[in-house]
Amino acid sequence: MNADAGLPADCYLSPSSGDGRPPLSEIFSAFDPLLLAGWRAIEVATQPAPSGGTLPIRAYLNREPVDAILIGGIHGREPAGALALARCVPRLVGRGGTLGLLLMPLLNPWGYLHHIRYGPSGQSVSDSDHLLGRQPGPACPEAAAITGFVMDGVRIRPGAAVLDLHEDPVYEAPEYQFEGSGSYIYVTGAGAMTHPASRRVRDCLEGSRLPLVRDGVTRFGERLTDGIIVDTADGSIDELLARRVGCSPVITVENLLHAPDSPPLAQRVEVYLDVLEAFFGAPGEEFPCARPSS
Numbered sequence: 425m426n427a428d429a430g431l432p433a434d435c436y437l438s439p440s441s442g443d444g445r446p447p448l449s450e451i452f453s454a455f456d457p458l459l460l461a462g463w464r465a466i467e468v469a470t471q472p473a474p475s476g477g478t479l480p481i482r483a484y485l486n487r488e489p490v491d492a493i494l495i496g497g498i499h500g501r502e503p504a505g506a507l508a509l510a511r512c513v514p515r516l517v518g519r520g521g522t523l524g525l526l527l528m529p530l531l532n533p534w535g536y537l538h539h540i541r542y543g544p545s546g547q548s549v550s551d552s553d554h555l556l557g558r559q560p561g562p563a564c565p566e567a568a569a570i571t572g573f574v575m576d577g578v579r580i581r582p583g584a585a586v587l588d589l590h591e592d593p594v595y596e597a598p599e600y601q602f603e604g605s606g607s608y609i610y611v612t613g614a615g616a617m618t619h620p621a622s623r624r625v626r627d628c629l630e631g632s633r634l635p636l637v638r639d640g641v642t643r644f645g646e647r648l649t650d651g652i653i654v655d656t657a658d659g660s661i662d663e664l665l666a667r668r669v670g671c672s673p674v675i676t677v678e679n680l681l682h683a684p685d686s687p688p689l690a691q692r693v694e695v696y697l698d699v700l701e702a703f704f705g706a707p708g709e710e711f712p713c714a715r716p717s718s
């Protein structure tokens with residue numbers, strides 16, 4: 425089964441991003457095994473392709489209600505999450521045997537292709553402020569579609585766990601200074617800090633090649649405490665999932681980038697593969713509230 429017949433020609437080009445990221449077509453096709461395993465692919469939205477046609481924004485779902493949500497590729501200069509999710513597809517097929525999983529691996533393919541943070545309208549593709557009471561309407565068409573999908577298009581169990589894999593390209597904002605290297609996390613949701621999945625992710629990063637950065641201030645003025653920012657109100661889809669859908673823990677992972685390839689992309693992907701394993705835990709310890717398949 426090949427879902428990618430008819431992708432625009434842009435999808436077969438290697439983006440000139442300086443980090444060696446593969447063409448979009450390779451990422452899209454990496455998820456085909458999910459379809460063979462009985463998962464559904466849902467086209468949540470599209471973005472314009474430079475050469476004409478559209479770039480699909482896809483979600484993958486094995487069953488409802490959803491017990492865990494995996495997100496990548498919201499920002500175009502942060503490819504490690506999408507690539508790690510593409511690499512762990514065989515593991516996700518296995519995890520899907522006992523868990524309802526929702527995968528949204530590359531929410532901003534236009535940004536990935538162009539190596540630009542936001543979407544073509546200059547707004548964050550999953551901005552959720554309109555559903556958090558801070559803006560009268562959605563920031564852009566993708567934000568309307570993506571937030572509408574998680575609110576109304578799929579049944580997510582309250583207490584579902586969320587892992588959103590970002591990176592922090594310090595170099596993209598000249599006025600942004602953040603010394604050092606390594607990772608940090610946002611943890612949001614009721615009881616999220618003491619949830620085993622949060623602890624496992626924190627411990628995983630601590631022992632990784634991108635250990636937690638103990639302190640610092642993000643470009644959004646958030647101060648790290650032992651590498652963690654708790655319950656931020658940043659208008660992201662993570663805040664929406666925690667506050668309006670009842671997900672917990674909602675874990676957002678970041679690692680500091682001082683150039684597109686520093687640290688090297690391959691190393692960041694390896695760390696995120698380990699983070700994914702830690703998020704789920706060993707068989708049987710996955711999530712305290714997860715139920716066996718029926």
Ligand SMILES: [Zn+2]
Pocket residue numbers: 498499502590591592
């Ligand atoms: Zn990001």
